[in-house]
Amino acid sequence: MSNLCGLTARAQETGVPFTEEEQAYIESGKALKVGYVSDRKPISFKDENGELGGVSRKIFDRLADISGLKFEYAEIPAGDITYDYLIEAGYDLVTSVEYNEENKKARGILISEPYLSNRKVIVAKEGLRFNSDEKFKVAISTGSQTIKKVITAKYPNFQMVDYPSMEACLDAVNKGKADLIIQNQYVAEYWLYKPIYRDMLVIPVMEMKDQLCFSAVTPLEGTAEELKEEELLISIIDKSIAQMSDAEVSGYIISSALENMYEYSVSDFAYQYRYILIVSGIALVLIIVLVCLSLRFRLRSIHLRAEAKAKGDFLSMMSHEIRTPLNGLISLYYLMSQNIDDKDKMTEYLAQSSEVSQYLLSLLNNILDMSKLQENQMDIESKPVDLNLLFETVETVEKGSMESKKIDFCIETDILYPVVLGDAVRIKQVMLNLLDNACKYTANGGYVHVKASQSRDENGDVLTEINVTDNGHGMSEEFQKKIFMPFTQERNTVSQGNQGTGLGLSICALLAENMGGSLKVESRLNEGSRFTFVFPAKEAEIFEKDSIKKQDVNDGAENEKPRVLVAEDNELNAQLLVEVLKEEGFEVKHVKDGKQAVEAFCGSAIGEYGVILMDLLMPEMNGFDAALAIRASKRPDAGTVKIFASTANTMPEDQKRAFESGMDDFIAKPINIRELLEKIS
Numbered sequence: 001m002s003n004l005c006g007l008t009a010r011a012q013e014t015g016v017p018f019t020e021e022e023q024a025y026i027e028s029g030k031a032l033k034v035g036y037v038s039d040r041k042p043i044s045f046k047d048e049n050g051e052l053g054g055v056s057r058k059i060f061d062r063l064a065d066i067s068g069l070k071f072e073y074a075e076i077p078a079g080d081i082t083y084d085y086l087i088e089a090g091y092d093l094v095t096s097v098e099y100n101e102e103n104k105k106a107r108g109i110l111i112s113e114p115y116l117s118n119r120k121v122i123v124a125k126e127g128l129r130f131n132s133d134e135k136f137k138v139a140i141s142t143g144s145q146t147i148k149k150v151i152t153a154k155y156p157n158f159q160m161v162d163y164p165s166m167e168a169c170l171d172a173v174n175k176g177k178a179d180l181i182i183q184n185q186y187v188a189e190y191w192l193y194k195p196i197y198r199d200m201l202v203i204p205v206m207e208m209k210d211q212l213c214f215s216a217v218t219p220l221e222g223t224a225e226e227l228k229e230e231e232l233l234i235s236i237i238d239k240s241i242a243q244m245s246d247a248e249v250s251g252y253i254i255s256s257a258l259e260n261m262y263e264y265s266v267s268d269f270a271y272q273y274r275y276i277l278i279v280s281g282i283a284l285v286l287i288i289v290l291v292c293l294s295l296r297f298r299l300r301s302i303h304l305r306a307e308a309k310a311k312g313d314f315l316s317m318m319s320h321e322i323r324t325p326l327n328g329l330i331s332l333y334y335l336m337s338q339n340i341d342d343k344d345k346m347t348e349y350l351a352q353s354s355e356v357s358q359y360l361l362s363l364l365n366n367i368l369d370m371s372k373l374q375e376n377q378m379d380i381e382s383k384p385v386d387l388n389l390l391f392e393t394v395e396t397v398e399k400g401s402m403e404s405k406k407i408d409f410c411i412e413t414d415i416l417y418p419v420v421l422g423d424a425v426r427i428k429q430v431m432l433n434l435l436d437n438a439c440k441y442t443a444n445g446g447y448v449h450v451k452a453s454q455s456r457d458e459n460g461d462v463l464t465e466i467n468v469t470d471n472g473h474g475m476s477e478e479f480q481k482k483i484f485m486p487f488t489q490e491r492n493t494v495s496q497g498n499q500g501t502g503l504g505l506s507i508c509a510l511l512a513e514n515m516g517g518s519l520k521v522e523s524r525l526n527e528g529s530r531f532t533f534v535f536p537a538k539e540a541e542i543f544e545k546d547s548i549k550k551q552d553v554n555d556g557a558e559n560e561k562p563r564v565l566v567a568e569d570n571e572l573n574a575q576l577l578v579e580v581l582k583e584e585g586f587e588v589k590h591v592k593d594g595k596q597a598v599e600a601f602c603g604s605a606i607g608e609y610g611v612i613l614m615d616l617l618m619p620e621m622n623g624f625d626a627a628l629a630i631r632a633s634k635r636p637d638a639g640t641v642k643i644f645a646s647t648a649n650t651m652p653e654d655q656k657r658a659f660e661s662g663m664d665d666f667i668a669k670p671i672n673i674r675e676l677l678e679k680i681s
Helices: 009-014 020-027 055-067 083-088 101-105 146-154 166-174 185-191 224-242 246-259 266-272 274-303 305-338 343-374 387-404 424-440 504-514 571-583 594-602 623-632 652-660 673-680
Strands: 031-036 044-046 070-075 093-098 109-111 116-125 137-141 159-163 180-184 200-217 383-386 408-414 419-422 447-456 462-470 518-524 528-537 564-567 588-591 611-614 642-647 665-668
Touching (some): 055 070, 055 093, 055 224, 055 246, 093 109, 137 146, 166 200, 383 387, 383 424, 387 408, 564 571, 564 594
Antiparallel strands (some): 116 200, 383 419
16 A cells, blocks of 8 residues: 555556656656667667667657656767776666676676567578587677677687677678677678678577666665665666567567668679679769768758758659669669670760769769758859950850751850959859750750840949840740759750759859849740849959960970879779779879878888879778878978879868868869879879
């Protein structure tokens, strides 16, 4: 009767028999710090937000609902799971602890009842004959130290070797450095979906339960009151676990497994088709970036509920724009593999692959521009622009495509203030896009006319108005309302077969807006269109064009090609780059990280390396730190060796940091081979 009277209002409300002491502990509002190991998909791992994910997180969320406890999560670094570390770091709980007699009796921890029951399995390469008396070498993940004592007791002849992660253990077995792994079945099955481990399998020869629970960390010399708190915590957790049915926990396991199934990546695709993909590896890197960008928009749509529909439409179009050329690439790879000895066909397929890759690159650049503009992160320059020279350049660029369709093309200018302060690159980008579209949607024999004029606005600034008029297919009134939305194209007989991303006009409209101007359209179906691009600018003083000094070239003398050091951690990218350079007659050495790059340079003869191609994001030491270390070395050639950043990180802040670290130039991936060869020559 006393126990019943001691139940709290929450206990009566939820049906969980919390005592008054337990309820007082809950109502203290303390946020409990929970430690987890991050390489145990689908049980526990760090998700894309840096939070605990998987079955353990779902269990904790349910515990919080039932009990009212509050949790915060922190990754436990591999190798640091010691009692002293947990106490010093302030952990209250540790998840995914093995439920066994040894842990029940251990000093310094109190363990809960198990929340997940499964079994441990042996993972080995196909063909291994398991014998418990053999002296097998077992790979052990650093975060799974409790398994060592179990193995010692059950299989005393086994030799155990530590590796930093589950993936490192699998790699050791796959490469023959270890014979087998003993691991939780759910975790093992997740990793065995990876193609590189296709020769490995689960060997059903052992029956070892793997029950997981939570443990509370208790001070070894703690007071009775401190120990009482931990006992209350475990009691609350046990009572909450008891409220979860087996079916409910099974649901968490299934949903976590489905949500976190091994994702077949581009690197896996490259592994299976590595010999064919050498010719088109750059295109696949672009696809990875595009997928990441699409995921970024997807995540934003979750948090910005008002934009959910717009983001959904964007993802749908993004998927279409990526999958269509990707389908073409995959088909081309198959055709190449079937006709690898047919030089003519291979030449044709490679040319087609190059066209698709260029389209993917264009799509990537447009998406990056769109992202920067939408987030107001694009810098619009304010430098002297010679508008007459700009119009001449635009006319020269577009003349060929217009003449090929026999289009009457002309640019008329009434420029009162020829030199203004603005961004020549972005002004030219808008004009070229408008003219490309006009050419695309105008039938053979039509016309495209450009007229530019200037005036002063109310602020005294120069207002430049550029009209692009054509007699092409035109647009419906309905389509004009959405023409500046991303991925918008109107299909018609004139434009049929012309591939485009549908982002160009959206980017142009945002560029005009960022310049303080506007972009508008007037059109009638089957009669033509007129785009009006207006931007304000300050008048600049007349300036003289810099003369271009050409370097003297010694007739008949061929410059000696410099030896190149390539620092690149991606094997496929490195292989492609090294082969290209060797084909061009360069002597090349490849290293896999910044630390090896510094060691290779410092250990070489003075002047041995003329150029270093440095990736920025690498293990051990990144490219920025490696460049700083090379420049800081006391070698005579430390300040003269050319260091070029070679990276997919192309944001302005990345370029600024590269130059600040002592690099001489910046080469963006995917690498333009012709530009690369010019720079390093």
